[in-house]
Amino acid sequence: MGRNASQSGKLARNRGKEMEREIANNLEAELGLSFSRNLQQYHTPNLGDLVCVDSSFPFNMEIKRRQSGNFVPVGAWTQAVSSVLTEGNPLTYPAVIYRYDRVAARCVVPLVAIVESVTGFRVVEKDKMLDQYKAEKTADLDFSSFCHVAREIMAWRAS
Numbered sequence: 001m002g003r004n005a006s007q008s009g010k011l012a013r014n015r016g017k018e019m020e021r022e023i024a025n026n027l028e029a030e031l032g033l034s035f036s037r038n039l040q041q042y043h044t045p046n047l048g049d050l051v052c053v054d055s056s057f058p059f060n061m062e063i064k065r066r067q068s069g070n071f072v073p074v075g076a077w078t079q080a081v082s083s084v085l086t087e088g089n090p091l092t093y094p095a096v097i098y099r100y101d102r103v104a105a106r107c108v109v110p111l112v113a114i115v116e117s118v119t120g121f122r123v124v125e126k127d128k129m130l131d132q133y134k135a136e137k138t139a140d141l142d143f144s145s146f147c148h149v150a151r152e153i154m155a156w157r158a159s
Contacts, residue, residue, distance in 0.1 A: 019065035107146035120156035
């Protein structure tokens, strides 16, 4: 006997919550920073999924868990960019952390975030954000590389 739409939706929400907790724990283990699920996302559209207690964390993250696929889920990058624009923090980059069943998590970030992690220079201008955050100007990283980029940006900004 198959699931009805209500059961399928509940299952998907539970998988999403589980993934958010998993990523929060992994980020804490890698970076030593505390993250929590952003429960306001259920009441206000275009908010990120996880919140870092350290305001210097440079990413606003969308977390996606799917059963199957190859690349970033459709619409996830647009949602991440909308989230950054809605929250309005000029020092925050959009990011999508996604995982398919039986596959390690991957992270999509704008190329300008990688540039800042290497050079220390933020090259995003407020009036050009939409152009600099286009999907074709992104990189798909493994989880440890994402953490490295975040750590380097935070180190540059602290110096």
